[in-house]
Amino acid sequence: MSGGAFDYLKALIVEDNQHMRALLRALMNALGIATIYEATNGDDAFVILRDRKPDVILTDLSMKPINGIEFTLQVRNAATSPNPYIPIIMITGHTERHRVEAARDAGVTEFLAKPITAQNLFARIGEIVDHPRPFVKCTDYFGPDRRRHRSDDYAGPFRRRDDFENDVAIA
């Protein structure tokens, strides 16, 4: 699809299940993304991230030896990370609350629960394109702002109760 909005993007799919990997690749192709790299675990994915410099990552949560949460932490925080700001969509069947919270706290940009549907996947990509979030850096977190609520009539940085307990600096 020449001249499409997505055709020059490079995507990295990190998924140990070959069938889901093939499905995600086909969906990315349907969107017009032609350059797609694949990895079956976080270790291999980090090498591809460094060598191929993809623009967006779709990752599963459960993988061995390095799972999606550990991989995300590495992408966001490692000194050797080539792009700590890269959008990461975590696609998983995990619905257990503690796992979802761990993914969010690792710095995932968007979370997509299985079953995968075109509408849901495209909605998450649309969020990244149309509503990018500021990044937050503090002692125990680096990643997209986890406070998703946006108030149209409020432009200030203080949006939660304990902001008044913290020092907030705008970079």
Add this chain to the structure above:
Amino acid sequence: MKRRQKKQVETIIAVADYPQLLPAPRRAQAMRTLRSSETVAKANRVISLKKAELRGAVMEHVDLIDAAARAKDWSLVFDLAHEIRGMAATAGLTATGRIANGLCRYLDALALFGAEPDRSVATLHLDAIVRSARTEDDAVRHGAIVADQLQSLVDRKLGEFKETATS
């Protein structure tokens, strides 16, 4: 408003200060592509074409999960049930996916406490996973009833477990 004691410094990096997925001129075009019925239909066709392959993979995992349960390898049972729930739902095996999800929920909750699962609860789920995956349940949806009942069973067993653990 008075600030209380300072806890930590939080730096906010504004959207304009880090690289975006697409440059501004391409964003409107990208959103049109994402919302286009043609793109969505194309993607849905992709998913439809993959369903048979995913169903085949679910059946392979069903064979493996049975063996793992007989060996009482609950960690492997969880991993396989997790794979099944992800693929089954996308493959249109809704009941299979829901039942596998219930088994994951049960095993995950007990694993957090290092407790051994009740074999009969696991067996009921495994039988239901096997049967719902092997029957073409999409039309009659008997599996949905089974999934509801197994969900109630898991709720009750986890409730009992938490009560015992806290008493």
